[in-house]
Amino acid sequence: MTAAASDRTANALHPVRTGLLRAAHADAEALLARADREAASLVEQARSDARALVAEARRQGEADGADSARDLLVRARREARSRTLGARREAYGRLRREAAERVGGLCATEGYAALRERLEQRARALLGPGAEVTGHADGGVVARTPGRRVDLSLTELADRALDRMGGEVRRLWEP
Amino acid sequence: MSRSGGIEYTTVRELRGPLAIVAGVSGIGWDEYVRITLASGERRHGVVLDADRDLAVVQVLEGTAGMDPEGVRAAFSGGPLRVPVGTDWLGRVCNGRGEPLDGGPPVFGSRDAEVGGAPINPVRREPPSEPVLTGVGVVDALTTLVRGQKLPVFSVAGLPHLELAAQIAAQATTAGEAFCVVFAGMGLTHADASFVRDALEERSAAGELVLLLNTADDPVIERILTPRIALTVAEHLAFTDGRHVLVVMADMTTYAEALREVSAARGEVPARRAYPGYLYSDLASLYERCGRVRGRPGSVTVVPVLTMPAGDITHPVPDLTGYITEGQIVLSPETHARGVYPPVDALSSLSRLMRKGAGPGRTRDDHLDVAAQLLASLARARQVRDLADLVGRAALSPTDRRYLDFEEAFLRDFADQRDDEPRGLDASLERGWRALLTLPRGQLSMLPAGLLDAHGARESDDHEDADEVGGPGRPEDPDSPEDPDSPEEEASR
Known part of the structure; x- marks a missing residue:
């Protein structure tokens, strides 16, 4: 083939080449545009998913946190309540011990003989004149008949008096 | 001091199981509360099961283990058990006879009351009205609990009735009015008792709960006292202090079994399934303590939970309970098997007083x-x-x-x-x-x-x-x- 023929052929194909190139450019641009759009959409979707995930994680975290906070609060309340009750029990125990000690001190007072006399009378009234009445080591008396016993020791009487106080004991911890 | 003036009886003829037979007594009656002192000074408590001439059969609540009959002294109180009543109970956790389990001092009250109580005089009853909302949707919507009502939960072993009872006790409210819950657990395993305590911790810490826990290994006579103590405390919180009180009692079947055991120990003639013939009136004496009293604020609402042995609704306990109470919430194994909680069988459940507590002006018009x-x-x-x-x-x-x-x-x-x-x-x-x-x-x-x-x-x-x-x-x-x-x-x- 001569050079002239070759030029003619090239000239004849020029529009085709131009057209093909234009079409290829257009396709490429469209492809790029679509790719850009898809990328943007994907990025947006990913961002949206990430936001949703973060929101969900935050919600779960808040819920877990609220649960933990509630558990902590319940435990703290239980502990506080337990300490309060423990302190009250201790105060009540001390009251009983002190009452027993103080009432024991009556033995050394002048009026103890008269008191003991009254307790003996009370014991005989309950168990009969034949009751065997003996002194108690802590003060007061204990009376016995076969099968029966009356404890009028000072510590026992103090215990019963405290039992009868009922709600008044609350003044130990209430204003 | 007791009516007997402090006389202690020292002749214990026999110790047999949880029973002590005390001789030489006079003027002793059934159900009298007894204070027992051991030679060591240790204190125990008991209840007179039977008294005949100069003999008294005493059930020792703490058991007779380690007791030497020689050194035992029994002081009879002259009457049934009395407990202090008042707001001191709120926030406390006690055993089935009202002794503290929470490390605190004994519960004090400005006065005390006999645990046997007395059912409300019928002519002074105010009809139940206004709801107690339990926070359990299917119960509130379909079997609304009404203040002053007694509405049992019928269940069978293996269903989550204790969970439901605890949930109701933890969540129930009365539209902002003063409200509290008394939970009486009877015959609970230690695991169940621990579950109940945890589930109700928040309410307990808020000072709105009285928790009485009688475990399965506690003496049966204590189990008979537990619901009575619960109701006595509830009555005073309601009718003296003006609160609406919900009493949840679980499980009433173990209560009835305890009653059967005590009845057998007393040598009574057994009736249906060996339960005592007075089971109906005994249950009624508990359930009828709920209600509202004319001219007094507050209300006592009772939710007893009972398990039907082998799912038999004709068993004496659910049968007699059904005669006394005002409806029932029935739990269904089929619904439970479908994974639904609470497994309420809505078609078998009914609150007879629902119309008095629900609808226009009370809950919602529709x-x-x-x-x-x-x-x-x-x-x-x-x-x-x-x-x-x-x-x-x-x-x-x-x-x-x-x-x-x-x-x-x-x-x-x-x-x-x-x-x-x-x-x-x-x-x-x-x-x-x-x-x-x-x-x-x-x-x-x-x-x-x-x-x-x-x-x-x-x-x-x-x-x-x-x-x-x-x-x-x-x-x-x-x-x-x-x-x-x-x-x-x-x-x-």
Whole structure:
């Protein structure tokens, strides 16, 4: 083939080449545009998913946190309540011990003989004149008949008096 | 000091099991409370089971282990057990005879009361009214608990009745009015007692709970005292201090068994299934202590929980309980097997006083209508399910298939609830509406047209239905319940 023929052929194909190139450019641009759009959409979707995930994680975290906070609060309340009750029990125990000690001190007072006399009378009234009445080591008396016993020791009487106080004991911890 | 003036009896003729036979006594009566002192100075307590001439049979609450008959002294109190009453009980955890388990001092009260109590004089009773909202949707919506009512939970072993009882005790409220709960656990295993304590910790810490825990290994006579102490404390919190008090008693079957054991020890003639003949009147003497009293504030509402041995509702305990109480909440093994909590069998459950505590001016205007429609539709759904078991779902009419969807929505969305989820009445009724709207409007004949319009009830789509006769065509509306994976179902997950 001569050079002239070759030029003619090239000239004849020029529009085709131009057209093909234009079409290829257009396709490429469209492809790029679509790719850009898809990328943007994907990025947006990913961002949206990430936001949703973060929101969900935050919600779960808040819920877990609220649960933990509630558990902590319940435990703290239980502990506080337990300490309060423990302190009250201790105060009540001390009251009983002190009452027993103080009432024991009556033995050394002048009026103890008269008191003991009254307790003996009370014991005989309950168990009969034949009751065997003996002194108690802590003060007061204990009376016995076969099968029966009356404890009028000072510590026992103090215990019963405290039992009868009922709600008044609350003044130990209430204003 | 006791009526006997402090006389202690020292002749213990025999110790047999938990029983001590004390001789030489006089003027002793049944049920007298006894203080027992050992030679070591240790104190125990007992109750007179039987008294004959100069002998008294005393059941020792702490047991007779380690007791030497030689050194034992028994002081009779002259009457049944009395307990201090008042607000000191709130926030306390005690054993079945009212002694502290929480490390605190004994419970004090400005006065005390006999635990046997006395049922409310009928002519002074105020009819129950106003609801106690339990925060359990299916109970509040369908079997509303009314202040002053006694509404038992009938269950069988293995069902979560204790969870339900604890949930009700933890969540119940009375619309902002002063309210508290007395929970009496009877015959509980230690694991159950621990569960109850944890579940109710918040309410206990808030000073709105009295918790009495009698465990399975505690003496049976203590189990007989536990509900009586609970009710005595509740009565005073209600009628003296003006609170609305909910008393939850679980499990009353173990109480009845304790009664049977004590009755046998007393040598009484046994009646049905060896329970004593007075089981009915004994249960009534507990249940009838609830109510409201004219001219006094407060109310006592009782929710006893009982397990039916072998699921037998004709067993003496549920049978006699059913005569006394005002309805029942029945738990169903079938519903439990479907994974629904609480497994309430709505069609077997009933609150006879619901109309006094629910509806216009009390809960919500549409409450009673919705409840009635839910139950009616559920009854039809159950018939349809039986039919579907015979002929298959495909052979059902489109409307019938909607009933199956309704039942699923009822169970999954309306009834099912977490055991730590307090559900408000509004939310429960809205879920009820959602379940009902799975049905065509024409099937909701118990609801007024205005309400149906307001909730967007749709007429049945005949074309759609006709299409579906030949096969499971997909409905146009994605919200339609024709889809087995309907949004209602998803919402409940």
